[in-house]
Each structure stands twice: as C-alpha cells, then as structure tokens.
Amino acid sequence: MKAAVRALDISGLAPEQWPALAAMLDDKERARAARFAFQEDRQSYIAAHALVRAELSRRADRAPQQWRFAETKLGKPFLLDPPRDLRFSITHTRGMVAVAIAEGVEIGVDVESADRRAESMKLAERFFAPEEVALLRAVEGEARRNLFFAIWTLKEAVVKATGLGLSQGLDSFAVSLDPLRVTMRDGPTQAWSAAHWRLGAFHFAFVARGDVEAEFSAVEAGLTL
Numbered sequence: 001m002k003a004a005v006r007a008l009d010i011s012g013l014a015p016e017q018w019p020a021l022a023a024m025l026d027d028k029e030r031a032r033a034a035r036f037a038f039q040e041d042r043q044s045y046i047a048a049h050a051l052v053r054a055e056l057s058r059r060a061d062r063a064p065q066q067w068r069f070a071e072t073k074l075g076k077p078f079l080l081d082p083p084r085d086l087r088f089s090i091t092h093t094r095g096m097v098a099v100a101i102a103e104g105v106e107i108g109v110d111v112e113s114a115d116r117r118a119e120s121m122k123l124a125e126r127f128f129a130p131e132e133v134a135l136l137r138a139v140e141g142e143a144r145r146n147l148f149f150a151i152w153t154l155k156e157a158v159v160k161a162t163g164l165g166l167s168q169g170l171d172s173f174a175v176s177l178d179p180l181r182v183t184m185r186d187g188p189t190q191a192w193s194a195a196h197w198r199l200g201a202f203h204f205a206f207v208a209r210g211d212v213e214a215e216f217s218a219v220e221a222g223l224t225l
Contacts, residue, residue, distance in 0.1 A: 001212050003102035005109055006055055007199060008219040010047045011095050018043065021050040024064045040094045048097035051219065052090050055101050059086060076163035089160050096202045100214070107208045108160030110153040114201045120148035128155075129174035129185075146203075150196050151175055153205035158182055158192075161207050182207055 013021075022030060029049050036042040053064035060083045068080040079086060089100045089109040093116075100109035121144075124133050132151050136144055154175040159168050173184045175194065182192035193212040197204045206214045 001102065001105060001210070003100055003105075003107055003206065003208060003212050003214045004055065005098060005100045005195075005197075005204065005206050005214050005216045006051065006219050007096065007098040007111070007202075007204060007216070008047055008051050009096055009200070010043055013043075013047070018046065022046050024050040024053050026065070026068075044092040044094055044097055048090050048092035048099065051097055052088055052099040052101075055099055056086060056088065059101065060084070072163055074163055074165045074167060076160070076165070089157070091156075091160075093202075096199075098204055100206055102208060102212060105208050105210050105212055106161045106163070107206065107212070108157035108162075110156035110160065110205050112149050112153050112156075112203050114146065114149050114203060118145075118148065120145055124148060124151075127170040129171045131174050131176070135176070147177070149203040150177055150205070153203045154180075154182070154194060154196060154207065157194075157205040157207040161209065 025046065033042050033045045036045060053067050056067055057064045062083065069077050070080050071077050085104045087102050087105060087107055089107050091098050091109050091111045093111050093113055095113065096111050098109055098111045100107050121136060124136050128151065136147055139147055155170050158173060159165055162168060172186065173182060175182050177196065180194040180196060182194050184190065191210055193208045193210065195206045195214045197216045199218060204216065
C-alpha cells in the first residue's frame with residue numbers, strides 16, 4: 001500500500017495566490033483562520049487546508065471546495081461522505097505545510113522547523129521514552145538537535161495517526177531511526193510504518209498502521225492548487 005506526502009514551502013507563494021487558496025476553504029475554516037493573531041500562522045493554516053483539499057481532489061472526482069470534514073471528540077479530522085475510504089493527515093508550521101493521504105489505513109504526518117528554539121534534552125527527559133533519551137545522550141551539538149527533531153516529528157505523527165492527541169503520553173511508545181520503527185509499550189502488537197525526510201531547515205515525519213510505503217514530494221510554490 002502507498003501513501004502520498006506532499007509538502008509546500010509557503011514562503012514562495014505570491015500575494016495574488018492567497019485569495020484563491022482561501023476560496024477553497026469552507027466558512028468554518030475561513031473563520032478559524034481569521035482568529036490567528038499573526039499573519040504567518042494564518043497563512044500556514046490556509047495553505048495547509050487548501051493543500052489537503054487539492055490533494056484529495058487529485059484522487060476523486062470532486063472539486064476542492066466540495067469536501068466536508070468533521071472531527072472526533074479528541075480532535076482528529078476525518079472526511080464526511082468520502083467517495084471511498086480516503087484518510088488524511090495535515091500539519092503546518094510557520095513557512096511550511098504538509099499533508100499525507102492514503103486509503104483504508106490510519107496515518108499521521110508532522111513537520112517541524114529545526115530553527116525553532118528548543119531545549120532538546122530537557123524536553124526529551126520530560127516527555128520521551130527512556131530509549132529515546134539514551135539515543136540523544138549518545139550524541140552532542142548539531143547531531144543531537146537534528147536527532148531530537150527527527151524523534152519529535154515521528155512521535156507527533158504517531159499521536160495524529162492514533163487520534164489520541166495529547167491524551168496519549170509521548171513515553172507510551174518509542175521510535176527509532178536506524179531502522180525506522182515505532183514500538184508501542186502497551187496493547188496488542190501491531191506493525192507500524194515510518195518515514196522521515198529533511199527539506200531545508202524542516203523535518204518531516206510520516207507514520208501508518210501496517211505496511212505502507214510513503215512517497216514524499218514538494219509542491220512547487222508557483223503551482224496552482
């Protein structure tokens with residue numbers, strides 16, 4: 001089974017593109033976008049939600065504006081009345097957005113900027129599994145910082161895939177980079193697929209339940225979504 005992961009660097013979008021992107025959203029999404037205090041956050045939200053609509057429409061005969069969404073009680077978004085069992089995950093940070101789409105399998109995607117200020121060891125010791133903390137202690141400097149963001153994005157992708165969000169402790173499972181693997185501490189044994197990419201200063205991670213191959217590609221900034 002394959003999944004598509006698409007990333008968009010929004011710094012390359014021209015001012016005249018933003019009205020067209022916002023027009024893809026529904027009233028609820030546009031209202032939510034308007035509540036962001038900072039333009040960078042507002043634009044990231046608009047671009048991410050326009051991108052997922054455009055990518056869904058590449059896989060089904062439905063206009064981007066026609067997709068309807070809902071959320072679980074824990075905030076995981078899903079499609080209402082999809083033409084087939086399409087699943088998606090969406091993520092955005094300042095300057096970069098990404099979406100993942102697959103069929104019939106739970107997936108999660110996350111993006112983080114390595115330029116973000118973070119006390120990596122303090123955060124890891126507080127939230128990560130012991131084996132992840134050990135991996136970070138084994139390296140220093142820039143290598144530790146890069147490893148931290150690789151682990152962080154993978155863990156964020158996992159909680160998006162499970163749909164449990166903040167109710168799932170980040171130390172309730174562990175990820176490894178060599179090989180890429182997700183190990184749950186409790187519950188039935190289940191295979192997970194994982195992938196990690198770098199694009200400039202950004203780390204991307206994708207996870208899925210089961211055997212899923214993820215194809216990563218960047219959307220050209222000038223592309224009409």
